[in-house]
Structures are given as C-alpha cells and as structure tokens.
Amino acid sequence: MSVVTATIKMGSELMDPAFELVSIDVTNEMNRIPYAEVVLVDGDFATQKYAVSDTGFFDPGNEIEISLKYENLPADNPVIFKGIVMKHSLKKTGSGCMVYVTMSDSAVKMTTSKKSEIFENITDDALIRKLITDGGAAAGVIDATTVEHKRIVQYYSTNWDMMLSRAEVNGLLVYAVNGKISAKKPKFNTTPDHSFEVGKQDVFDFDVQADARDQFSAVNSKTWDIATNDMAEAVAADDFTLEQGNLKPGIMATALGNAEDNLITAVPVDAKEAKAWADSRMIKTRLSMMRGSFTIAGTGHVVVGNLFELKGVGKKFSGKNLVTGVKQTVTADGWYTTVQFGLSANWFSSAVTLTDTPAAGLLPGVNGLQIGIVQKFEADPEKQARVKVKMPGIDGTVKMLWARMATLDGGDKHGLFFWPEENDEVILGFLNDDPRHPVILGSVYGSKIPPAILREDKNPRKGLITKSGIKILFDDEKKTVLIQTSDNNKILLDEGNKSIEINDVTGNNIKLSEAGISMESKKNIIITAKEDISISAKNITIKGSKIDLE
Known part of the structure; x- marks a missing residue:
C-alpha cells in the first residue's frame, strides 16, 4: 500500500507539518451526522509544553477540512471530512501525551436548539429544505414529495429531528457529505457507482x-x-x-x-x-x-x-x-x-427521544391521568378559582393539591360553572406532566358514588341533577324536556303529546296542547295590565256565582 498523506486545514491555514499525527477516524452514516476524531502527539506533562494544543488550530468552534491522498497519486486528493471542532481533549496514557480532537459535520448546527413553529401550505420537500437552511446548514439534493400540508407543527424539537421525522415518513434517506445535507429516495435501477x-x-x-x-x-x-x-x-x-x-x-x-x-x-x-x-x-x-x-x-x-x-x-x-x-x-x-x-x-x-422530558425536567413528571377526591370547600388562597383535591396515590401526611377546573366555556365573568361537590371522585390531568399543576377534567361514577340515572340499553335519557334534586332531563324516547325543582315545581315540554305543561307545588296548572290552553288554580287568578287588555274570540262564556264588571 502506497504512503498516505493527510492534509488538514483550518480555513485556509494548513496544519503545521511538525505536528505528529497518530490517527484519523471519520464516520458517515445515513440519517446521522458525520463525525471525525483526529489524534496527535502533543508534548508531555514533564516539560509542560503542548505545541498542538497551545496553537489554537484545533480550538472548539474552528472549521476543519481533512483530505487524504496516496503519494503515487498526488492529483487524487479527495476531501473525506469537513466540519466543526466540538471537543478538544488532552490525555496522558501509557503511550504518551495525546490530543484528541472530536469534530462534527456542520449539520450539527441543526441539533443545538429546540424550536416550536407552525408551517402553512408547504410540501414536505420544501419543509425539509427550510429546516436545513433555517438550522444553519446547507441543502443538497432534496427529492420531491407528494404531500402538501395546509398546516404542520414543529413542537419543541430540533430542526434535525423534525427533518428526519418528515424525511423518514416520505421514504427519503438523509445523509450529509462535507457540509451538504441531501434527502433522497433509494434507487437500484441505475448503473452502480x-x-x-x-x-x-x-x-x-x-x-x-x-x-x-x-x-x-x-x-x-x-x-x-x-x-x-x-x-x-x-x-x-x-x-x-x-x-x-x-x-x-x-x-x-x-x-x-x-x-x-x-x-x-x-x-x-x-x-x-x-x-x-x-x-x-x-x-x-x-x-x-x-x-x-x-x-x-x-x-x-x-x-x-x-x-x-x-x-x-x-x-x-x-x-x-x-x-x-x-x-x-x-x-x-x-x-x-x-x-x-x-x-x-x-x-x-x-430509537431517539423526540419529545421533551415530562415537566420539562424541572422535577419528576406524572404519568397519565390520576384520581382525585374533592375536599371540603376552602377559598383558593391565590384567588385562581381552584378546587382543593386529595390524591390518594400520594404517600405522606400532605395529600392535598389545588386543581384548576376545566369547563366547556370559561372567560371573564362568563361561561359554564359546575363545581364538583365534596367527596366527588374526579379525574386529574397535569399541565406538561408537572405534578404541581393538576386540572380537573371531569368526574367519574362508581359503586360507592352511583349515578342518579343508570345507563339504559337505548340510552334515551340525558340531563342534570343537582345535589338538592333540581333536575333538567332530556328523554329522546319520549321526546320530552323536564325542568323540575326538588319540591316538584316543574315544566314539561312534550313533543310526543304536542304539549307544554307547567305545574307548581300548590296544584296550579297551565297546559298548552292541541285542545288549546287550560289554566287551573287552587285559589285566585289575577291578570293585571298597566294599560289595555284585549280579549277576542268567536264565543266568550263567563260563569261565576258573582260577576262584577266595572
């Protein structure tokens, strides 16, 4: 095998030929960022002189280019690696004092920070190209894809992870060669290189x-x-x-x-x-x-x-x-x-953890949904409209947490408010999996806390029943809506019988039906108007033991 010569440059500056090179290792794999390691002899601890390390040639952040050639083929001098110094190490071993220089392709810039962004009306190949260039790298050949997104979200992930995820789903293989990132579909029906x-x-x-x-x-x-x-x-x-x-x-x-x-x-x-x-x-x-x-x-x-x-x-x-x-x-x-x-x-x-750690790593996160038991009412000390709950799964003497309440609609002094009752069993979710921030998502029934109305085969009845017995009930089978208080004042809207009926606890009744309108009172019926009362009918019948007209 002919003698091999390595040419190592930092920008336009050549490495000092006096530096003694021990080894070069360069690894480049699909769907991964290329990296390299260069090992050089560098002084010793006895003299405390380190020519390689002290020059700054291999300082972290410097851009390095490595070419190799055989001496019998001087014109053939291909670049086998181009990248950025990530780590510079000085080690003393049994074989002497060495400098270890670890480098990565410039594609590593796409991995340094996580971002959240929404992209609109974009194809995956255009998205991949944008992620590469926005991430500080250079785009090579990006094969066209068929999918166009009206909207696609990158949530707290690196551009590299987002790019690889979308490339992979489209059957593209990603590779970087000397600073250029390409994403191409594998093809075997061409002449081999x-x-x-x-x-x-x-x-x-x-x-x-x-x-x-x-x-x-x-x-x-x-x-x-x-x-x-x-x-x-x-x-x-x-x-x-x-x-x-x-x-x-x-x-x-x-x-x-x-x-x-x-x-x-x-x-x-x-x-x-x-x-x-x-x-x-x-x-x-x-x-x-x-x-x-x-x-x-x-x-x-x-x-x-x-x-x-x-x-x-x-x-x-x-x-x-x-x-x-x-x-x-x-x-x-x-x-x-x-x-x-x-x-x-x-x-x-x-193979890679793409999502952030639970609770952003601020503390161990909580997995899934949890059970909570609503406690006796206490005013929220922070005035955040929260509910005090106990988490039975927590050990120790303190088991109480303040939980926010999810609702169908909520805003500044408007919305739906159905606060849970003491001892209700509720389901707790946690914002960003952080156990310090529970949210009541809803309540659940059980044998100890049975529902007021059991589910039936056809499931016709829906509604609301408060703890005092006030009801609003819907019956799809009877086609009725019932509003009723605990002492039996009620309004019944009955589509099946084409009627509306109002009853109160004293026995008074008003009924609207196909037969007309009937009103019945156990005592007086008083109609008062500040201005006129008009009554018009084909026939009018008035009966009474005493009739006064004024």
Whole structure:
C-alpha cells in the first residue's frame, strides 16, 4: 500500500507539518451526522509544553477540512471530512501525551436548539429544505414529495429531528457529505457507482447477513376519516425490491407468519401521506433484510448514497445495494475504508427521544391521568378559582393539591360553572406532566358514588341533577324536556303529546296542547295590565256565582 498523506486545514491555514499525527477516524452514516476524531502527539506533562494544543488550530468552534491522498497519486486528493471542532481533549496514557480532537459535520448546527413553529401550505420537500437552511446548514439534493400540508407543527424539537421525522415518513434517506445535507429516495435501477469483487480485489474482510425478522408480505396504513367517523380504508404500500441476492422477502415473511404490517393512527391523515407512510415502511423493512460491511483499501470516492455492486460472495449476497455508511481509518498501518450497507427497520422516532422530558425536567413528571377526591370547600388562597383535591396515590401526611377546573366555556365573568361537590371522585390531568399543576377534567361514577340515572340499553335519557334534586332531563324516547325543582315545581315540554305543561307545588296548572290552553288554580287568578287588555274570540262564556264588571 502506497504512503498516505493527510492534509488538514483550518480555513485556509494548513496544519503545521511538525505536528505528529497518530490517527484519523471519520464516520458517515445515513440519517446521522458525520463525525471525525483526529489524534496527535502533543508534548508531555514533564516539560509542560503542548505545541498542538497551545496553537489554537484545533480550538472548539474552528472549521476543519481533512483530505487524504496516496503519494503515487498526488492529483487524487479527495476531501473525506469537513466540519466543526466540538471537543478538544488532552490525555496522558501509557503511550504518551495525546490530543484528541472530536469534530462534527456542520449539520450539527441543526441539533443545538429546540424550536416550536407552525408551517402553512408547504410540501414536505420544501419543509425539509427550510429546516436545513433555517438550522444553519446547507441543502443538497432534496427529492420531491407528494404531500402538501395546509398546516404542520414543529413542537419543541430540533430542526434535525423534525427533518428526519418528515424525511423518514416520505421514504427519503438523509445523509450529509462535507457540509451538504441531501434527502433522497433509494434507487437500484441505475448503473452502480462502484463494483467490488471478493477474491479479485483488495477486500480485506467482509460481514454480510440476511435477516428475515422484519420482512412482511405487505404493508398497510390506516388512519381516521372524519367524514365517515370511522377508520379509513387501508392504504397499501408499493412493493420495494432489492437487487442483492436471490432471497425473496415475501417468502421469508410468510414462513415467519409476517403476512402484513399494519400502521395505524387514530387521527385524520391525508391519503397521500398515508400512502407515503406505508411505502416508507416497506422500504425500511426491505433495506433491513441485507445488512453488512466490508473493508477495502482507502478511498475517498466511495460516499454515502452511492450504489455499488458486490461480487464473489455467493448467490445469496451478490448484487447491487446502497452505501449507507462509510468509515475512514488512517493509522500507522495505512488507510482503510469500511463500506456499510443496509439499515435498521426501526423508525427514527422509536430509537431517539423526540419529545421533551415530562415537566420539562424541572422535577419528576406524572404519568397519565390520576384520581382525585374533592375536599371540603376552602377559598383558593391565590384567588385562581381552584378546587382543593386529595390524591390518594400520594404517600405522606400532605395529600392535598389545588386543581384548576376545566369547563366547556370559561372567560371573564362568563361561561359554564359546575363545581364538583365534596367527596366527588374526579379525574386529574397535569399541565406538561408537572405534578404541581393538576386540572380537573371531569368526574367519574362508581359503586360507592352511583349515578342518579343508570345507563339504559337505548340510552334515551340525558340531563342534570343537582345535589338538592333540581333536575333538567332530556328523554329522546319520549321526546320530552323536564325542568323540575326538588319540591316538584316543574315544566314539561312534550313533543310526543304536542304539549307544554307547567305545574307548581300548590296544584296550579297551565297546559298548552292541541285542545288549546287550560289554566287551573287552587285559589285566585289575577291578570293585571298597566294599560289595555284585549280579549277576542268567536264565543266568550263567563260563569261565576258573582260577576262584577266595572
């Protein structure tokens, strides 16, 4: 193997040739940010002189470019890494004093802060490009996508995580090469960029494997349809075929009982997005079937995203595949390039925590909904219209919390107000999962706290009954509305009998029906007007033991 020369630059400044380079490691994988480590000899603790470290050449924040070439090929000097110094370490080991420089591609800028933003009328490819450029990185080739969002939300996430999530759903593979981020669909029906043949070329070692575990005969996605109030018809993925080996994923899937992989979300999703989701899952499963790596003599011309053909590894493994990772290693033994192919079938979102920690990490969060018991009334000391509740699940002597009350409508001195009663069992939610901020979401019944009206087969009755027995009841079967006090004053609106009837506790009655209007009083009926009273009828009959007209 010819002598290898490394050219390392900080901007336009070349690294001092007096610096003794120990090793270079560069790793670039799909859906990950490329990184590199450079190790150099740097002085010792005895003399307290550190030429490399003291120059500032590898200070954190500096932009570094690394090129490699063979001395017998001086014109071939490819850049294998370009990025930013993230960490500068000085270590003393048994082999001496060393400087370790850790660097990341400029795509790392997309990971430094979390943001919340709403995007309107935008396609996913345009969104991906915007996330890249807004995140301080450079966009390369972004394949077109079919989904256009009227509105899509990025909630407290990095631009990198948001970009990868949307790229993945659209079947795009993301990779960064020397500062440019691309997102492309895998394609195998083109001429390979490279060809490697075990036994006839310098393929030093290889590890290839066929894995049936994540293979499915078909992939479907199902989403919620608001228009039909039901799950939409399943959307099937297009098949995706590898061109490596002679194994058939559908046959392997059937053997394992993996007939279908069903993706389900109970939220409305555009049909195009549902299709892209299913297609993406199919691509991921197929790319996970053939995975492996092999090492060759160092080269800077094999990059992530290239298509290659592997020969000489038998019928199961020979064929075309995609470069999904490249590792460059330079040591005293020479320069070696390890080529990786295949990807995990797992979603990016399942491997990385995308959402914020519960309670923003201010304290341990609370999971899910909790039970609360309403306590005896006390005025809220902070005048926030809160209710005092006990949480039975809390140990210790203090079990009380002040909870805000959710309601159908609430505002400045208006809205609905139905405050819970003492000993009512309520359901508590927590703002941002913070146990200090409970909200009463509603009340629940149980055997100890039974409802006033039990649910029936046809469930015709709805209504409100207060603790004193005041009622407002709706009956869909009888088609009635009843308003009644605890002492039996009531108004009945009866659609079935086409009547309205008012009764009070003393026996007075007014009834409106098809027969007319009747009024009955146990005592007097007094009609008073400050001005005129007009009575008009075909016939008027007045009866009484005594009639006075004035």
